[in-house]
Amino acid sequence: MLFRSEYADVPALDQPIHEAVLGRAREYGEAPALIDAVDGTTVSYRQLDTFHRTVAAGLAAAGVRKGDVVALHSPNSIAYPAVFHGASRAGATVTTVHPLATPEEFAQQIRDSAARWIITVSRLLDVARRAAELAGGVAEILVCDRAEGHRSVLDLAPPGGPVPDITVPVDPAEDIAVLPYSSGTTGTPKGVMLTHRSLATNLAQLHPFARMGPGERILAVLPFFHIYGLTALLNAPLRYGATVVVLPRFELGQFLAAIEEHRVNGLYVAPPIVLALAKHPSVDRYDLSSLEYIVSAAAPLDASLAAACSARLGLPPVRQAYGMTELSPGTHVVPLDARNPPPGAVGKLFPGTEMRILSLDEPARDLGVGEEGEVAIRGPQVMKGYLGRPEATAAMIDRDGWVHTGDVGRVDEEGWLFIVDRVKELIKYKGFQVAPAELEALLLTHPGVADAAVIGVYDGDGNEVPKAFAVRQAGAHLTEDELMAYVAERVAPYKKIRRAEFIGAVPRATSGKILRRELRERERGAGGADRPGGAGRTGEGPV
Numbered sequence: 001m002l003f004r005s006e007y008a009d010v011p012a013l014d015q016p017i018h019e020a021v022l023g024r025a026r027e028y029g030e031a032p033a034l035i036d037a038v039d040g041t042t043v044s045y046r047q048l049d050t051f052h053r054t055v056a057a058g059l060a061a062a063g064v065r066k067g068d069v070v071a072l073h074s075p076n077s078i079a080y081p082a083v084f085h086g087a088s089r090a091g092a093t094v095t096t097v098h099p100l101a102t103p104e105e106f107a108q109q110i111r112d113s114a115a116r117w118i119i120t121v122s123r124l125l126d127v128a129r130r131a132a133e134l135a136g137g138v139a140e141i142l143v144c145d146r147a148e149g150h151r152s153v154l155d156l157a158p159p160g161g162p163v164p165d166i167t168v169p170v171d172p173a174e175d176i177a178v179l180p181y182s183s184g185t186t187g188t189p190k191g192v193m194l195t196h197r198s199l200a201t202n203l204a205q206l207h208p209f210a211r212m213g214p215g216e217r218i219l220a221v222l223p224f225f226h227i228y229g230l231t232a233l234l235n236a237p238l239r240y241g242a243t244v245v246v247l248p249r250f251e252l253g254q255f256l257a258a259i260e261e262h263r264v265n266g267l268y269v270a271p272p273i274v275l276a277l278a279k280h281p282s283v284d285r286y287d288l289s290s291l292e293y294i295v296s297a298a299a300p301l302d303a304s305l306a307a308a309c310s311a312r313l314g315l316p317p318v319r320q321a322y323g324m325t326e327l328s329p330g331t332h333v334v335p336l337d338a339r340n341p342p343p344g345a346v347g348k349l350f351p352g353t354e355m356r357i358l359s360l361d362e363p364a365r366d367l368g369v370g371e372e373g374e375v376a377i378r379g380p381q382v383m384k385g386y387l388g389r390p391e392a393t394a395a396m397i398d399r400d401g402w403v404h405t406g407d408v409g410r411v412d413e414e415g416w417l418f419i420v421d422r423v424k425e426l427i428k429y430k431g432f433q434v435a436p437a438e439l440e441a442l443l444l445t446h447p448g449v450a451d452a453a454v455i456g457v458y459d460g461d462g463n464e465v466p467k468a469f470a471v472r473q474a475g476a477h478l479t480e481d482e483l484m485a486y487v488a489e490r491v492a493p494y495k496k497i498r499r500a501e502f503i504g505a506v507p508r509a510t511s512g513k514i515l516r517r518e519l520r521e522r523e524r525g526a527g528g529a530d531r532p533g534g535a536g537r538t539g540e541g542p543v
Contacts (some may be wrong), residue, residue, distance in 0.1 A: 001356070001357070001366050001367065001368045001369070002354060002355075002356060002366070003349065003354065003355040003356065003357075003411055003415065004349065004353075004354055004355075005348070005349035005350060005351050005352065005353050005354075006348065006349070006415060007208060007348075007349075007350070007351040008351060009351050009352040010201065010204045010205050010350075010351040010352050011204075011352075012173075012197055012201050012352075012380045013172075013197065013200040013201045013203070013204050014172045014173065014197055014200075015172060015196065015197075015200045016088060016089070016170050016172060016177070016196045016200075017085070017088050017177045017178075017196045017199045017200055017235070018052065018085040018086075018088040018089045020196075020199070020200035020203060020235075020239060021081075021085060021203070021235045021238050021239045022048065022049055022052060022085055022238065024239075024241065025045040025046070025048055025049035025238075026045070026046060026049055027045075028045035028046075028214065028241045029044065029045055029046050030044045030045070030046060031044060031045050031214055031241060031243070032044060032045075032243045033045045033047075033048045033081075033238060033243065033244065034048065034078040034081065034243070034244050034245075034246055035078070035243060035244070035245045035246065035262060036077070036078050036246055037219075037245050037246055037247045037254070037258040037261075037262065038247070038248070038254075041078060043078050045241070048081065048082060048238075050163065051079075051082040051086070052081070052082040052083075052085040052086040052089060053086070053089065053163050053165065053166070054082075054086070054156050054157045054163045055082055055083055055085075055086025055087065055089075055090075055153050055156055056086040056087070056088075056089035056090040056166040056167075057090075057156065057157075057158065057163050057164045057165075057166045058086075058153065058156025058157070059086065059087060059090040059092065059117070059156070060090045060091075060164075060166045060168075061156075061158075062117070062139075062140060062142075063139065064087070064090050064091070064092050064116075064117060065091065066091030066092075066168050066170070066175075067091065067092075067093065067175070068091070068092045068093070068116055068117070069092065069093045069094075069095055069113045069114055069115040069116060069117075069179065070087045070092045070093070070094050070095070070115065070116075070117045070118075070119060071094075071095050071097050071106075071109065071110060071113070071115040071117065071118045071119070072084060072087070072094050072095070072096050072097065072119050072225070073097040073099060073101075073106065073118055073119065073120040073121075073124060073127075073128055074099060074119070074120060074121050074124070074144055074225075075099045075121070075223070075248040075249060076220055076221070076223060076224050076229070076246050076247060076248050076249075077121070077144060077246060077248065078246050079144040079145075079153065079154075080144075080224050080234070080246075081224075081234055081235075081238060081244075082153070083119050083144060083153055084096075084178075084224075084230075084234075086153075087119075088177055088196075089166060089167055089168065090166055090168055091168030091169075091170060092117075093113075093175075093176045093177065093178065093179050094177070094178050094179070095109060095113040095115055095178070095179040095180070095181070095191065096178065096179075096180050096224070096225035096226075096230065097109055097225060098223075098225055098432075098492055098494075099124060099223070099225065100492040100493055100494065101127070101131075101492050102127070102490065102491060102492055103127050103130035103131045103134060104131075104134065104490070105491070105492060106127060106128070106131035106135075107130075107131040107132075107134035107135040108135075108189075109181055109189070109191075110131060110132070110135035110137070110138065111135045111136075111137075112181075112190075112191055112387065112388070113179050113191050113387065114137070115135075115137075115138070116137060116138060116139045117138065117139055117140055117141075117142070118131075118132060118138055118140075118141045118142070119141075119142045119143070119144060119153065120141060120142075120143055120144070121143055121144050121145055122143055122145050122146060122147040125141070125143065125147055125150070128141055129141065170196055172195060172196035172197040172200065173195060173196075173197045174195065174384075175195060175196055176193045176194065176195060176384065177194060177195060177196045177199050178194050178199065178227075178230070179191045179192065179193060179194070179387060180192050180194070180225070180226070180227050180230075180325055182227075182324070182325035182326060182433060183426050183433045183434075183435035183438070188435055188437060188438050188441075189433075189435065189438075190386040190387065190389055190392055191386060191387030191388070192227075192325050192326055192383050192386065192387075193383055193384035193385055193386070193387055194227075194328050194383055194384070195384055197380065198328045198380065198381050198382065198383065198384070199231070199235070199328055201328075201352075201380045201381055202231065202327075202328040202329070202330055202350075202380075202381040203231065203235055203236055203239055205330065205350040205351050205352060205353070205379075205380075205381065206231070206232075206236055206330055206333070206350070207236075207240070208335075208351065209333045209335045209336065209347075209350075210232075210236060210333075210336070211266070211293070211336050212236055212237050212239075212240040212241075212242040212266075213240045213241055213242055214240075214241040214242065215242075215243075216237070216242040216243065216265050216266060217242065217243045217245055217262055217263060217264045217265050217266070217290075218233060218237045218242055218243070218244055218245065218264070218265070218266050218267075218268065219245045219247065219255070219258055219259060219262070219264040219266075219267055220233035220234065220237075220244050220245065220246050220247065221233075221247040221249070221250050221255055221269070221273070222250075222268065222269065222270060222298070222431070226298075226431070226432075227325045227328070227329040228268075228270075228297055228298050228323075228329055228431070231328070231329060231330065232268040232295070232297075232321075232330075233268055245258055245262045245264055250273065252276055252280060252282055253282060255273075256282065256283060256285075256286040256288070257286065259286065259288050259290065259291065260286045260287045260288065260290075263290040264290055264291065265290060265291065265292050265293075266291075266292060266293050266294075266295070267291065267293070267294045267295070268295045268296075268297070269294060269295070269296055270296060270297065270298040270299055270430060270431035271296055271298075271299050271300070271301045271302070271305070271430075271431075271462065271463075272430050272431075272461065272463060273296075274294070274296050274301060274305060274306060274309045274318060275305060275309075275461055275462060277294075277309045277312065277313060278305055278308040278309035278312055279308070283312070283313075288313060291313060291315060292315070293315065293316060293319065293336050294309065294310075294313075294315060294318045294319065295318070295319045295320070295321055295333070295334075295336075296318055296319070296320050296321070297320060297321035297322065297323070297346075298428070298431030299428040299430070299431050299464070300419055300428075301318065301320055302462060303343035303344040305462065306318040306320070306343070306344075307343065316336075317334075317341060317343075319333065319334040319335075319336060319338075319341070319347075320333075320334055320344075320345065320346040320347060321333040321334070321346065321347055322346035322347055322417060322419065324403075324405060325383075325433075326382070326383045326396065326403060327377060327379075327381050327382060327383070327403060328381040328382075328383065329381075330350060330381070331349065331350055331353050331355070331377050331379065331381070332346050332347030332348060332349060332350065332417050333346075333347040333348070333350070334346070334347045334348070335347075335348070341416065342412065342414075342416055342418075344418055345412075345416040345417065345418055346409075346417050346418065346419055347416070347417060348415050348416060348417070349415065349417075350379070350381070352379055352380055353377065353378070353379035353381070354377070354378045354379060355375060355376065355377055355378075355411070355417070356375075356376040356402065357371060357372075357373040357374070357375060357376075357409065357410065357411060358373045358374045358375075358376055358404075359373050360372075360373055360374060360408070360423070369411055369412065369413055370410055370411075370412065370413075371410060372408055372409070372410045372420055372421075373408065373409075373410075374404060374405065374406065374407070374408060374409075374423055375405045375407045375408070375409045375417070375419070376402040376403060376404050376405065377402065377403045377405060378400070378401045378402050378403065382397065382401065382403055383397075383403075385397070405424075406422060406423045406424025406426070407419050407421075407422055407423065407424070408420050408421035408422060408423055425437070425455075425516060427454075427455075427456035427464055427465075427466050428456070428464050429456075429463065429464060429465055429466065429494055429495075430463055430494065432494040432495075434456075434466055434494065434495050436453070436454035436455065436456075436466070436516075438495070439454045439466060439468065439487065439491070439495065439497065440452050440453060440454050440514075442487060442490060442491065443468060443470060443483070443486075443487065443497075446478070446483070446486050447473065447476075448472060448473050448476035448477075448478035449470050449471065449472065449473065449476075449478070449483070450471040450472060450473045450474075451470070451471040451505070451506045452468055452469065452470045452471065452506065453468070453469045453506045453507075453514045453516065453519055454466050454467065454468050454469070454497070455467055455469070455516050455519050455520055455523070457499060457523055459498070465498040465499065466495070466496070466497050466498060466499075467497070467498070467499035467500065467501070467523070468483060468484075468487075468497045468499070468500045468501070469500075469501055469502075469503050469506060469519055470483060470500065470501075470502055470503070471502070471503060471504065471505060471506060472502055478502075480500040480501065480502065483497065483500050484496070484497045484498070484500050507519065
């Protein structure tokens with residue numbers, strides 16, 4: 001059965017992303033576009049428009065040309081949108097880099113994307129410099145703030161004259177605006193080619209469901225480098241004249257204080273933040289009465305947790321949304337004006353988007369209402385493909401343009417989508433993607449490990465965390481703590497192994513493929529996976 005959106009189609013938006021987002025910035029004028037929640041610095045729309053044009057001119061003068069790749073390596077800041085859209089106006093593709101990436105991880109992204117420029121912040125310079133050394137080919141490292149020996153984007157304006165109006169023509173349907181890295185359904189991170197058209201059209205598709213406009217204040221705590229943060233917390237609010245209150249990271253007290261001080265109206269968050277709002281005692285010490293709605297995405301949200309959060313804050317039911325990096329990212333959302341949406345639903349189809357539910361046993365067979373199968377999506381927001389990986393692209397997008405998401409879902413009679421399981425092996429830790437294959441490859445580099453497998457299990461707060469099952473080499477005396485420490489030293493914090501268990505053998509099919517289902521069953525039998533506190537040594541801690 002083919003499922004189509006009940007909403008009127010949105011034509012593909014053939015605009016460069018910088019025009020789609022900042023095309024009305026001058027019209028919004030002195031209205032606040034961005035507020036730094038830490039120090040209160042405010043950037044007006046007029047200033048943002050000027051700043052991003054200055055960055056474009058400066059990058060062009062530095063030698064950036066159409067199609068060049070700029071690596072943006074920064075936590076959330078009020079400079080981020082000017083750098084992102086300035087690079088876009090200069091004709092560059094931006095590859096967004098996790099600010100907690102190790103030098104080795106960053107270098108791999110530089111090599112894979114062929115990035116020639118890095119724009120970072122002073123406190124991350126050591127990582128950026130080391131990554132540039134490892135990767136090679138980097139022409140210059142700039143900073144968003146100030147650092148000795150490096151030019152700042154703050155100083156790119158030409159002295160004693162107006163900013164040159166640099167606008168490099170692009171083909172919105174073909175040219176890549178942003179190159180985030182995603183693990184897809186499995187494997188190591190791959191560059192996701194998102195065109196100007198796919199990003200801009202997805203913003204237009206989202207608009208009927210999102211109440212953003214002048215006077216609205218959106219708190220941006222989810223990272224801008226992630227496609228969810230980039231779209232929902234940066235580009236969408238700025239496109240419609242809302243104010244983005246920017247936090248560099250999630251710290252509960254600071255987060256709650258920002259809502260109170262800046263009278264935030266709307267939150268776009270991930271499930272761990274919903275959990276904190278529902279249960280943490282600190283919440284009662286702040287005035288959150290300005291809040292009008294909460295939307296959660298990036299990972300499944302338990303319906304009872306959503307209800308507890310709404311009840312505690314006196315808000316309408318927490319809305320959910322669904323998508324993935326390869327879809328720019330949105331395909332479904334529960335509209336803010338929906339009356340009594342069913343608990344657990346992740347939304348209805350965006351305009352211009354189609355969906356099929358495919359049989360898990362016979363993937364060519366479509367299923368109907370109420371039947372569970374793999375969710376497949378087709379629409380103008382679909383990525384162009386994975387950079388330099390035609391085989392991975394073909395495995396993800398079939399000949400008819402359907403993206404096979406790897407998520408198992410069902411659709412009810414009214415068109416609400418429910419995500420019930422995952423075919424893909426990817427682990428979603430607090431909204432971040434963790435590829436088991438990447439961790440398994442690292443575990444096998446330890447001289448005391450003969451074999452290894454990684455699956456996602458759940459901790460006491462309902463977060464999916466990576467757990468390693470390892471086989472010791474003969475004669476090795478490796479402990480679980482040592483194994484977890486070995487991984488922690490070599491990956492970004494969100495990728496850490498947080499539970500470990502030694503077993504006699506990793507279950508594998510005759511083809512050699514790891515039988516993760518057997519490991520999940522083992523975990524359930526030991527009181528884990530479906531219950532907090534599973535078997536094996538636990539290594540919990542901050543991200």
